[in-house]
Amino acid sequence: MKISFAALSLPAAGTAVVVLPASGGTAAKLGKLAAQLDRKAKGALSRAIAAAEFKAKRDTLLTVPAPISGSGGGKLKRVLIVGVGDVKTFDAAAAEKTGAVLYDHLKSDETASVIVEGVPDPATTAARLASGAKLKSYRFDKYRTKEGKDAKPKLKALALLSDDPAAAKKKYAPLEAIADGVFFTRNLVSEPPNVIYPESFAAAAKELAKDGIKVEVLGVKEMTKLGMGALLGVGQGSLRESKLLVMHWNGGKDKNSKPLALVGKGVCFDSGGISLKPGAGMWDMKWDMAGAGAVVGAMRAIARRKSTAHVVGLCGLVENMPDAGAQRPGDVVTSMSGQTIEVQNTDAEGRLVLCDVLTYVQQKYQPRAIVDLATLTGAIIQALSEHYAGLFSNNDELAEKLTKAGQAVGERLWRFPMGDEYDRDLKSLIADMKNIGGGRAGSITAAQFLQRFIKDTPWAHLDIAGVVWNEKGTALAAPGSTGYGVRLLDKFVSENYE
Numbered sequence: 105m106k107i108s109f110a111a112l113s114l115p116a117a118g119t120a121v122v123v124l125p126a127s128g129g130t131a132a133k134l135g136k137l138a139a140q141l142d143r144k145a146k147g148a149l150s151r152a153i154a155a156a157e158f159k160a161k162r163d164t165l166l167t168v169p170a171p172i173s174g175s176g177g178g179k180l181k182r183v184l185i186v187g188v189g190d191v192k193t194f195d196a197a198a199a200e201k202t203g204a205v206l207y208d209h210l211k212s213d214e215t216a217s218v219i220v221e222g223v224p225d226p227a228t229t230a231a232r233l234a235s236g237a238k239l240k241s242y243r244f245d246k247y248r249t250k251e252g253k254d255a256k257p258k259l260k261a262l263a264l265l266s267d268d269p270a271a272a273k274k275k276y277a278p279l280e281a282i283a284d285g286v287f288f289t290r291n292l293v294s295e296p297p298n299v300i301y302p303e304s305f306a307a308a309a310k311e312l313a314k315d316g317i318k319v320e321v322l323g324v325k326e327m328t329k330l331g332m333g334a335l336l337g338v339g340q341g342s343l344r345e346s347k348l349l350v351m352h353w354n355g356g357k358d359k360n361s362k363p364l365a366l367v368g369k370g371v372c373f374d375s376g377g378i379s380l381k382p383g384a385g386m387w388d389m390k391w392d393m394a395g396a397g398a399v400v401g402a403m404r405a406i407a408r409r410k411s412t413a414h415v416v417g418l419c420g421l422v423e424n425m426p427d428a429g430a431q432r433p434g435d436v437v438t439s440m441s442g443q444t445i446e447v448q449n450t451d452a453e454g455r456l457v458l459c460d461v462l463t464y465v466q467q468k469y470q471p472r473a474i475v476d477l478a479t480l481t482g483a484i485i486q487a488l489s490e491h492y493a494g495l496f497s498n499n500d501e502l503a504e505k506l507t508k509a510g511q512a513v514g515e516r517l518w519r520f521p522m523g524d525e526y527d528r529d530l531k532s533l534i535a536d537m538k539n540i541g542g543g544r545a546g547s548i549t550a551a552q553f554l555q556r557f558i559k560d561t562p563w564a565h566l567d568i569a570g571v572v573w574n575e576k577g578t579a580l581a582a583p584g585s586t587g588y589g590v591r592l593l594d595k596f597v598s599e600n601y602e
């Protein structure tokens with residue numbers, strides 16, 4: 105779908121969309137161009153609005169088919185009037201949602217033009233409508249060989265018409281960069297686990313070199329030297345070699361500044377290992393790398409919009425498989441930090457991967473702050489369902505900033521408590537800790553485990569197990585991978601590190 109921005113003039117073909125603020129059921133609020141269109145259509149729009157008692161409530165729609173007869177505007181297929189409700193609350197996030205709603209109603213058209221009038225800031229609204237439509241247009245259909253033409257979306261060109269198309273275009277540029285990041289993440293997360301495994305994940309991330317990101321990949325040899333016994337233990341039952349992906353972006357002037365660190369759990373398939381998961385729904389565990397996916401997508405977004413921030417992104421990439429060579433429940437591994445871990449359950453593998461990456465990133469980069477993203481626990485889905493991700497942090501200010509960023513982009517976070525009373529659950533009889541708690545508050549004990557590997561750095565952990573895949577689809581995503589985290593991280597970076 106090609107998105108363009110143009111000046112306000114009557115669309116000649118396809119579908120025209122009229123953006124209409126709430127007006128108590130009259131056509132009085134039709135903008136200048138919409139009113140002109142109405143006159144050309146001999147009052148068809150205002151008649152339809154009155155007859156349908158259309159109140160222009162937010163995201164409600166009214167279709168006027170073939171409004172113009174005869175020559176001139178004869179090819180206009182229909183006018184779609186979309187309500188935006190009270191313009192005072194029609195902010196950036198609301199406009200994106202409306203853009204997504206529009207996309208769903210326009211995808212069987214070839215071309216559509218949206219007349220953006222009557223809102224306080226038409227250029228921003230046009231850009232946000234475009235962004236919402238773009239995000240909603242994502243589809244992962246590369247493996248569908250038999251899908252008929254009619255089943256595919258047809259929309260080729262979406263034009264946003266406003267009084268300042270140059271400003272709208274400028275405002276859309278960073279949003280397009282962010283959407284590129286989201287799509288990259290959605291692709292990685294949607295791919296099956298025979299296609300995306302540690303090596304191929306890292307190879308895909310190398311594409312980010314084109315965006316100006318320095319990409320480095322460490323293999324088993326390097327990680328063995330570094331003493332990453334916890335991460336390596338998880339991958340030892342897999343035929344696929346474990347990898348550590350390191351991405352580096354410094355858009356600032358100070359080349360010696362300390363970076364923000366983003367860390368992602370990249371378990372490309374989580375069978376549970378010897379503590380094997382039940383069969384039903386096990387395929388879901390292809391998206392156990394969505395934390396890593398979000399970190400890669402966020403790096404792309406940050407780089408493509410030429411952020412002035414300094415950010416490193418690290419992903420621990422492994423496959424957790426049962427095998428004669430796999431680690432056993434009861435094994436004790438030594439992490440890079442020197443702390444020993446009794447692996448009582450090989451299915452609590454995410455924390456084993458993350459703990460070594462967390463140690464590495466602190467030693468190597470002395471970051472200003474660390475944010476990790478992980479599909480870490482099923483318990484977080486019990487607690488929050490698909491509506492919020494869990495937030496755990498040792499720093500109130502950082503937690504607050506992340507919560508705000510999430511709120512702004514509709515990727516919401518809910519903070520959980522932490523404390524010694526939970527940490528105690530990790531006591532092991534024979535090692536420094538075990539990798540599971542007592543079975544209660546599982547998301548918190550998982551976070552406590554990670555915190556044992558954080559020295560003095562402000563750190564936040566986002567448990568995203570409930571929000572990265574959605575069977576029904578979300579406001580801005582079709583069913584499947586949501587790309588959760590990319591927009592949140594990008595917002596967090598732009599608000600606090602630029």
Ligand code: BES
Binds near residue numbers: 449451479541
């Ligand atoms: N990847 C899973 C968590 C998960 C479960 C994500 C369901 C998405 C949907 C994680 O590695 C895991 O298996 N966690 C265990 C921990 C337990 C063994 C302490 C869990 O949540 O059951």
Ligand code: MN
Binds near residue numbers: 450453454
């Ligand atoms: Mn697991």
Ligand code: ZN
Binds near residue numbers: 371392454480
């Ligand atoms: Zn897992």
